[in-house]
């Protein structure tokens with residue numbers, strides 16, 4: 426599904442007098458139906474990596490392919506269309522339009538893709554009950570709780586049946602109960618076949634995935650598979666790894 430080969434990203438200052446090499450050769454694959462979390466400390470390059478996969482920015486070196494298509498080859502003016510057709514996005518700050526009601530917010534990607542209303546209605550009828558949104562379709566985002574708003578954002582992200590769902594700190598603005606609900610929802614969507622890649626600094630969020638990649642110093646430093654562990658057992662394993670990583674970092678100073 427998704428393949429990264431030796432992906433590098435260097436940010437340059439305007440006059441190229443300063444360079445920051447954020448990603449130094451990242452290689453990994455995400456298989457169909459996987460749910461992968463990417464963890465790393467603040468500034469480790471998680472959002473940078475997600476932006477590259479989202480075609481919002483280009484790598485300095487290396488290749489990224491989605492189902493065989495090299496993202497570098499997608500032309501600038503075709504990228505918005507590419508994102509609409511292949512990817513779904515959930516961000517920390519929901520990013521809903523307050524002037525639209527919930528239903529129209531969810532329909533937006535299909536409206537932009539000029540899909541027929543009948544298809545939108547069919548898809549909504551499938552996902553609204555699953556996400557507990559059937560009763561709020563005529564409300565506006567500002568009338569909803571944070572958890573409901575994030576579920577609307579999730580509905581909007583999956584209504585196009587994206588090949589890959591990208592989530593950037595999706596629980597960052599939620600309290601622990603609504604976070605847990607959203608994470609359970611992401612897990613359920615994944616069990617129903619949704620390939621998902623999530624960036625997070627939360628061990629709890631990562632423990633809902635099937636595999637965690639740890640980024641440090643611009644490389645994939647370590648990875649953990651959930652295997653048959655329960656979410657709580659996986660959380661313990663992730664927390665132990667983070668503690669060990671922090672311990673090693675301390676020894677450098």
Ligand SMILES: Nc1ncnc2c1ncn2[C@@H]1O[C@H](COP(=O)(O)OP(=O)(O)OP(=O)(O)O)[C@@H](O)[C@H]1O
Pocket residue numbers: 436437445447465466467468469470471472473474626
């Ligand atoms: N557009 C940009 N131009 C220049 N430097 C950038 C840009 N975006 C990110 N950086 C730098 O790249 C490094 C990695 O940032 P990034 O946002 O990818 O980290 P992160 O792991 O997502 O952090 P956080 O968890 O705090 O969001 C940081 O040092 C940041 O200052």
